[in-house]
Amino acid sequence: MKNLNFIDKFLFFINAIFALLLFISCFVPLIPVANFAYFSILSLTVPLLVLFNLIFLVYWLFKRKRQLLLPAFVLAFGYFILGNFFRFKLSEEEVKEEDLSIMSYNVRAFNKFDWIHDVSVGDQIVDLITAEDPDILCIQEFSRIRDRQLKKVYAYKFTTAYALSEKKSIQAIYSKFPIINKGSLDFPDSANNALFADIVVNKDTIRVYNLHLESHKIIPSVSRISNEPTGRLLKRLGKSFAKQGKQAELVDQHIEATPYKKVVCGDFNNTQFSNVYRVIKGDMNDSFSEKGTGYGRTFNFRYYPVRIDFILADEAFKIMAHKNFDLKLSDHFPVMASIKIGSN
Numbered sequence: 001m002k003n004l005n006f007i008d009k010f011l012f013f014i015n016a017i018f019a020l021l022l023f024i025s026c027f028v029p030l031i032p033v034a035n036f037a038y039f040s041i042l043s044l045t046v047p048l049l050v051l052f053n054l055i056f057l058v059y060w061l062f063k064r065k066r067q068l069l070l071p072a073f074v075l076a077f078g079y080f081i082l083g084n085f086f087r088f089k090l091s092e093e094e095v096k097e098e099d100l101s102i103m104s105y106n107v108r109a110f111n112k113f114d115w116i117h118d119v120s121v122g123d124q125i126v127d128l129i130t131a132e133d134p135d136i137l138c139i140q141e142f143s144r145i146r147d148r149q150l151k152k153v154y155a156y157k158f159t160t161a162y163a164l165s166e167k168k169s170i171q172a173i174y175s176k177f178p179i180i181n182k183g184s185l186d187f188p189d190s191a192n193n194a195l196f197a198d199i200v201v202n203k204d205t206i207r208v209y210n211l212h213l214e215s216h217k218i219i220p221s222v223s224r225i226s227n228e229p230t231g232r233l234l235k236r237l238g239k240s241f242a243k244q245g246k247q248a249e250l251v252d253q254h255i256e257a258t259p260y261k262k263v264v265c266g267d268f269n270n271t272q273f274s275n276v277y278r279v280i281k282g283d284m285n286d287s288f289s290e291k292g293t294g295y296g297r298t299f300n301f302r303y304y305p306v307r308i309d310f311i312l313a314d315e316a317f318k319i320m321a322h323k324n325f326d327l328k329l330s331d332h333f334p335v336m337a338s339i340k341i342g343s344n
Contacts, residue, residue, distance in 0.1 A: 033245025211266030287337035
């Protein structure tokens with residue numbers, strides 16, 4: 001560093017901090033959330049850390065300084081450990097009728113509480129579902145106000161059981177194929193839960209999970225987050241990450257005991273760089289990683305690409321297509337995938 005001026009020395013110090021944080025982030029998926037919840041916060045910052053290290057790489061490259069080796073190393077290390085969060089692909093594959101199509105969508109109660117000041121939002125969501133016509137539909141934050149419309153399309157359904165006095169997140173699984181068994185995983189000390197349904201598709205029986213893991217209760221706005229005291233925000237995130245870790249373990253144990261090949265859908269409220277995602281995913285394939293394009297963002301956080309909604313398929317299935325939708329009808333964007341099972 002002898003040949004660096006004061007400004008470059010300062011910039012290299014900043015670069016070293018971002019490089020260290022990205023390096024640590026590479027190990028976050030391996031760290032049990034229940035024991036080290038605060039480390040999980042780094043999993044939310046990976047796209048930002050990658051961006052800053054890329055900027056420094058270009059800067060040192062432009063100045064022809066060997067300091068470029070630091071961001072180059074950590075970016076390469078992160079790519080091989082974490083994978084990339086951007087898929088360089090020109091276009092998405094088309095969902096074909098002969099394949100099994102699945103949609104996952106956190107509909108935010110079909111705008112029942114007027115989060116968006118447009119009375120037609122609920123109808124627009126139903127219109128989207130009807131137009132895309134998935135064979136299996138997994139909804140998080142469901143509301144029964146649209147059940148009558150959906151039953152016109154789907155012959156079978158299963159929803160979270162609840163009492164009117166309970167403040168509970170409601171999930172739903174709709175299917176065009178018969179549901180022969182169903183059940184729920186009620187997470188302890190949480191309003192969130194998960195459903196599963198065994199569905200007979202032609203001659204094959206598959207198990208479909210619909211998850212809604214603990215929410216961080218983050219308003220999708222940088223200004224709203226910046227106005228919250230840092231200590232309180234970190235404490236709240238730490239608690240929600242710890243709950244997610246326990247919920248992921250419960251889901252993983254249930255999946256391991258599953259006699260059928262499975263598909264896992266849902267709102268994980270965490271990214272693909274987290275331990276929660278790693279525990280649940282196991283050996284399954286991520287539809288976006290296989291067939292997606294672009295950032296694949298699923299949460300409407302302004303200026304920041306966050307992917308927290310997933311469709312995971314058993315490795316015995318072949319993922320044929322993945323589709324993201326840029327429709328601001330909820331705080332989440334729907335995702336859809338198609339898979340080939342059995343002899344289809």
